Amino acid sequence: MKFGIVVFPGSNCDTDAYHAVVDGLGEPAVYLWHKSHDLEEVDVVVLPGGFAYGDYLRAGAIARFSPIMQEVAEHAQRGGPVLAICNGFQVACEAGLLPGALARNVGLQFISDTVRVRVETTETIFTAAYGRGQVLAIPIAHGEGRYYADAETLDRLDGEGQVVFRYHGDNPNGSARDIAGIVNAGGNVLGLMPHPERACDARVGSVDGLALFSSLLSRVAAT
Amino acid sequence: MTRFRVSVEIRPRDGILDPQGRAVADALRTLGFAAVHDVHVGRFVVLEADAASPDAASADVERMCQRLLANPVVEDYRITAVVPQVASA
Numbered sequence: 001m002k003f004g005i006v007v008f009p010g011s012n013c014d015t016d017a018y019h020a021v022v023d024g025l026g027e028p029a030v031y032l033w034h035k036s037h038d039l040e041e042v043d044v045v046v047l048p049g050g051f052a053y054g055d056y057l058r059a060g061a062i063a064r065f066s067p068i069m070q071e072v073a074e075h076a077q078r079g080g081p082v083l084a085i086c087n088g089f090q091v092a093c094e095a096g097l098l099p100g101a102l103a104r105n106v107g108l109q110f111i112s113d114t115v116r117v118r119v120e121t122t123e124t125i126f127t128a129a130y131g132r133g134q135v136l137a138i139p140i141a142h143g144e145g146r147y148y149a150d151a152e153t154l155d156r157l158d159g160e161g162q163v164v165f166r167y168h169g170d171n172p173n174g175s176a177r178d179i180a181g182i183v184n185a186g187g188n189v190l191g192l193m194p195h196p197e198r199a200c201d202a203r204v205g206s207v208d209g210l211a212l213f214s215s216l217l218s219r220v221a222a223t
Numbered sequence: 224m225t226r227f228r229v230s231v232e233i234r235p236r237d238g239i240l241d242p243q244g245r246a247v248a249d250a251l252r253t254l255g256f257a258a259v260h261d262v263h264v265g266r267f268v269v270l271e272a273d274a275a276s277p278d279a280a281s282a283d284v285e286r287m288c289q290r291l292l293a294n295p296v297v298e299d300y301r302i303t304a305v306v307p308q309v310a311s312a
Contacts, residue, residue: 057266057291057292058294061291061294062291065291093296094294100296101294101296101297103235103239103240103297104242104243105242106240106242107242108242108243108246146240148239148296148297149296174240174242
């Protein structure tokens, strides 16, 4: 199964994602430059963390108009999996691939820490290999990670099982309903602020993110 | 066509937590400005664009706000000034 990792100017977790896929999961990955219009027949698109376009204007606001985002949107519309991590989550919200927005952390500080994240559903292609209610240790690194959506949207996300991850214990950034990650209505686009790709190697402290990638491998490769 | 200088004010939507505004309000009160109740911190965008009329310039910038300059999920915007500049050749 082939992963395509989009590289925007200012992406800085693209190599972490590559390492997770190639060395952690053992599957092939390619980098996709943001100016390209070619997804190179990848099965899964990763929108990685970082500061695309320096977060100018708003995080993700300019990156969403990168040429390749047109192809990423079409891939998502066809039901193709998109894994949008941190800045990628911000880009996906700005692009309308996911509802809501990521606002400034409630405490105003940029937070770089390992947090506890609870798996809320295993009924997604991203979480099939986890246990429901399983608590993971996953790093976060963001200044604008406070998930916001209106009450109606939040109710819909809750009701449809689209809240995939919640912060467990402390809510580090003030996200609505402790939301750390959501999927779209189709279940094929996941956005999350924590960095599972940085928790795929015991040498850096946690392997709790690896099952997200192995979930994709078992669920996507099977289709 | 005339060149217009258009000013746009973008700020967190009312009712949405604005931690930056709150921190500034706290700082102002600490400085002794006890009368301060509420502060909101946003962005101010000034751009120059060619258009046939002030209304056309305003309508153009309105579309720019909807597509890029503001995020309607969390922000409100207001065009605060449309000022003609020197006529282009």
